[in-house]
Amino acid sequence: MPVFSAASAASVAKAHPKMRAILNEAIKRIDFRVLDSTRGRAAQTKAFLTGHSKAKFGQSAHNYVPSIAVDLFPAPYDWNNGKAFADLYHVMMAVAKEQGTPLRSGLDWDMNGLRPGDRDNWDGGHYELHPWREWAKQSHLVED
Numbered sequence: 001m002p003v004f005s006a007a008s009a010a011s012v013a014k015a016h017p018k019m020r021a022i023l024n025e026a027i028k029r030i031d032f033r034v035l036d037s038t039r040g041r042a043a044q045t046k047a048f049l050t051g052h053s054k055a056k057f058g059q060s061a062h063n064y065v066p067s068i069a070v071d072l073f074p075a076p077y078d079w080n081n082g083k084a085f086a087d088l089y090h091v092m093m094a095v096a097k098e099q100g101t102p103l104r105s106g107l108d109w110d111m112n113g114l115r116p117g118d119r120d121n122w123d124g125g126h127y128e129l130h131p132w133r134e135w136a137k138q139s140h141l142v143e144d
Contacts, residue, residue, distance in 0.1 A: 002031035040144035
């Protein structure tokens with residue numbers, strides 16, 4: 001059974017309890033890394049300036065404590081492996097449904113299910129509690 005690395009576990013620990021519950025169940029079913037959860041101002045600005053995020057600080061679900069969003073990387077670790085991202089998507093969405101937690105993925109922004117041509121692996125590893133702005137009302141912005 002896969003387990004979180006120390007780095008992934010540290011990111012999971014910063015996530016919202018509902019997100020932690022989803023992640024902790026999903027890792028039992030599929031192998032993946034947690035690349036990111038909470039991002040402060042400096043980290044979000046860097047992500048925006050380097051093109052790793054389309055959002056400025058305060059406009060991302062990653063900018064809150066506890067984090068409302070996580071970025072995941074499915075095994076086998078290949079950014080071009082659309083099947084691995086789709087497999088992770090199906091597990092994450094199934095776990096979220098089982099737990100009654102609304103979840104949205106960067107693979108399916110419109111939340112109408114994966115359809116041919118919808119997949120955008122650029123943000124395919126992004127998962128957020130939905131709607132994230134409502135969840136943000138229970139959290140607070142993190143500076144750094």
